Amino acid sequence: MRKESNPLTPAEVAEILKISKYTVYEMVKRGEIPAYRVGKKIRVDSQDLQEYIDKGKGNEPAPDEHLVLPPASLLESPLLAVETTAKAPGLVICGQDICLDILGRHLEHHPAGVRAYRQNLGSFAGLLALYQDRADLAAIHLWDSDSNSYNIPYVRRLLPGIPAVVIHLACRMQGFYVARGNPKNIKQWEDLMQPGIRFVNREAGSGTRVLIDEQFRVSGINRQMVKGYENLEFSSLAVASAVSRGIVEVGVGNQKASMQVRDIDFIPLRKERYELVIKKEDIDRAPFQAVLEILKSPAFKAELQGLGDYDLSETGKTVAEV
Template identity: 35%
Template sequence: MKRNIYIKNTPYEAAIETFIKKLNEYEYFNVTSEEIDLLNAYGRITSEPVIAKQSVPHYPASAMDGIAVKAESTIGAHENNPVNLDKDVDYILADTGDYIPPEYDSVIMVEDVNFYDDIAQIIKPAVPWQHIRSIGEDLVANELILPSFNILGAYEIASILSASIQAVNVVKKPIVAIIPTGTELIERGYEEIPPGKIVDTNSKMLAYLSQEWGAETIIHPIVPDNKELIEKAVLKSTEKADLVIVCSGSSAGREDYTSVIVEELGELIIHGVAIKPGKPAILGIIDKKPIIGVPGYPVSANLVFNLFAKPLIYKKQGLFTPTPPELESLVSKKIASNMGVDEFINVNIAKVGNSYIAYPLNRGAGITSSLVKSDGLMQIAKESEGVNPSTPMKISINRDKNSIDNTIVSIGSHDICMDILWDLLQKNHNIRLASTNVGSMAGVMALMRKETHMAGIHLLDEETGKYNVKFLDKYLKDTKFLLVNLVKREQGLIVKKNNPLNINSINDLQDKKIRFINRQRGSGTRILLDYLLKQNYIDSANINGYNREEYTHLSVAAAVKNDTCDVGMGIYASAKAFNLDFIPLAEENYDLCILSDLMNKHYLEYLLEAISSNEFKNRVNSFGGYGVDITGNIIYQNNNK
């Protein structure tokens, strides 16, 4: 079988335009409809105008509780000249919604009437047709209630129901078939996932997105990397579905068959789009139906699906694709990008002071968590080589703006206690805590540039053995801030369970057979390690793996657990989380430096309240390796501005 090694680089706009134009030739977007019971139509789309069968109301109806009267019988009523009305002659009782017979032409509210047996006494005359709903006040028979291609919500259904309509014609939901392919894929349900196997998540993610956009979905069982089996699944799916998605197999590897199958069974329109991530995207047509091949990495799959499947699903329902709201934000750091490629980057957004700032998330195509954390998508146009710090960019936001406004951002060192803090703030005050783990020094630099509300830091002053204050005095001397202790914590060496290599001290790291993993430059843990190496007269060049870096304590522990290294520097809680052994080396302060002037004062109160709470301290203590005796204390503050 011939392999398709070369992937084109078609511009995104040209790719979608070409694809839709080709589908129009096959009249693919012609809408089909079905009649359904109105009470089952919530969320559906009208396929034709909805016309009122009768007027609403269809009779003269009382708009108030009271009495129906002849207006002429009330003339002259006054406080000094009450008028008495006889029941069933001059008035009848009328409740809201009651039919008003033709001999009566007005309603007086019950609170304006005094009753004496069957006599109703009034002191104010009635005006003809007061408090009476006329026929067709809401809708007139044969009036348009809704046009075609209108989404039926709660109010729409109530209005249609009031006009005596029992069933409506709606757009038939498009059916999206999703075929997960890959010998490495498995379904959920494993206690421990075997090495080399991956739980299929893409098909579920794309199915839920399809349903969110109004489609029905069929998820095909996982198909291994076998051309004949994938081909069979594609043919079966085109019989049932309006749109077929093949998950993975879109690249040019030895087991990437999608483009070949599409070319053999139908028309391969596009293979390769000038986007990042998602370049290997496939757009084709089989049996007059679109086939989209999405890459296997989740972030790539999501982007390709949003860019190419979403407009098809909406257009198939007679709708325009919704345009997400935009929020102009300042980019927090320099981002390099390739000319000729439209790059899409997930970002966090927070309001710091008076500005919205966008913080790029991990750009890896396989980082599903970046989709969870994302507040919006930033597009760097193909004509650009990137953006500089503080450049204003329009971000297409995917999160409610109120949620963005209710965000505290922390840039700095990583600690799992920050997750507890986030949980408490979210639970008690609906405040998000968005953390970016870049290390203590990078956190101080972000504070200096006023790009964050706060930073987690643990910077050791080698001369005094104290933490943080010296660095803040140096870099934030003209900035108002609070330094609050979050926790004390044990730092040390994380080693495998039962310590098979008998690592007992920092001196053992000089053994070339021992594989070490370090934290990134500028992190407090790296500074502490270098201090300990200096104290013990150890040259870092003698440590196997000193230049290999991870960005969090949990990542270090995971590397030890997965045997990609033998030992790493980190905190006790991370070792415990992975059931590893721990050799303590030092106790340190992990503090939060807070720029109080840049944070909503109520949020600052809630933050300090959460840190000092018993719930926070108890949950921290459950991890082990932490001290909370000074948690919540203000260690230092600078009131200079």
């Protein structure tokens, strides 16, 4: 029988986890922390939060095994479930960055706009949804080590036979999350193999996971020698939180997430290109033209600029027709 549990507000959860309230909302949105609604308010049971913390800390003798269990999928979330077996009316936008939420809101208020549906999917899954006609736009950040370029090689391979247009969203910085002051002196990829360094990975198919695996290959790093490689988190915020709470010594993610979590430092590694993929056959339709207009608008860019960690010098530019 489940014990009595006290409901917690997002602010109270943030204080317990030493993260920002915004981070809590993101974790709830991704299904990483169970939550429910009371009217328009979100609440988290204290017992559910304790179970989340216990899973992260691990109560077993081997602390590097199964540090954090995978979150429930969006389909299992009664708060944020979105139908994925068929495309919803309006435009379905795949990706995991908050800039896509802002794009969706602008789209819904545009004169030629439509309702926007958000799918928090990684880069591979987003392209697959686009290929299977379950999505209209997919935001990706996939580094190809052979060409030292982003996105275009993957679009060509994962959308076979489908002409597509790649639109630039923003450049972001990817790097290591480490404890404040970087006590383990982690500066480069080879440092992940040092004794006493616990790592937390991202899920297969995410842009960050592709960067990690490609960089391991280029650097000649045997992933079996990286303690914690098999342990997964499903967002940059969750990775940063794991480092902040001392569950691991290092993880990889974007700089913006490091600004939202306490007691960690960010070690920059690579500037990445975050870009939007649209089927060429759709580009002249009114809702998609509205998207292009929004991306180039001063209002959209100003809102992103206020969030930090975005290079918007090419936002809205068509970078390739593949």
